[in-house]
Amino acid sequence: MKKGKKLYEGKAKIIYATSDKNLVIQYFKDDATAFNNQKKSTIEGKGVLNNRISEHILSNLSQIGIKNHLVKRLNMREQVIKLVEIIPIEFIVRNVASGSITKRLGIEDGTVLKEPLVEYCLKNDELGDPLIAEEHIYAFEWASKKEIEKVKKMILRINDFMIGMFRGVGIKLIDFKLEFGRIKNNGRSEVILADEISPDTCRLWDSITDKKLDKDRFRKDLGDLIPAYTEVAKRLGILHEQSNVSAVNVTKLSSIKRKK
């Protein structure tokens, strides 16, 4: 597949055109940002790990019938994905209170929620992705009621599946962010899961120690982000348990191969 021109560059990913108008290439960068771009860094190897972890989760979701944009992983940093029209909403799913909800509502960090809580945020960096009500989505026509009803059903299945998948490898799924997009299917608009699912977009705590295995290691200056993401990949069976190859080495290896 031929990589075309750059269509869009976000905080953690770049989208390139391909020779097929319905497909694009998604490139995972090593850049990390937090607090609405106020904190920035480059963490070598992060993109490689997120590419692999997201591929693993999205292909597993496909197998349980959750349609998503992933076509195939191309290499260490790139995936072929379906071009979607992104719905401008971040869907936040919470099983345990942590992060912004603890500050906004004064809920104690680590409080287990009786049922999964779905929150909506407008995808708008300039406004800091503000929390919105479901009614705002309809008032400003960001999505239709039918689309949101479908998304809500998908979200609950995704959450159930991911809770089980992570529980099986000793990880608690605290919360995560999802994005959805529209594609045309036989002339009809259809909503599918888009973007990535990785330790950048989830809170993942070790089941026994509550050690953070996600982007909070960067947000809270806890360090050791690559070892934490590598631990997630190893537990999911993506990297071999006995493998001593760090993500950084993997990155270097792939760039050496490409230069040949």
Ligand code: 5GP
């Ligand atoms: P919070 O609202 O507590 O900041 O985030 C809730 C969950 O959604 C966390 O797992 C967080 O990583 C994810 N999340 C929310 N907004 C964003 C975002 O703009 N980018 C990324 N990568 N994750 C987000």
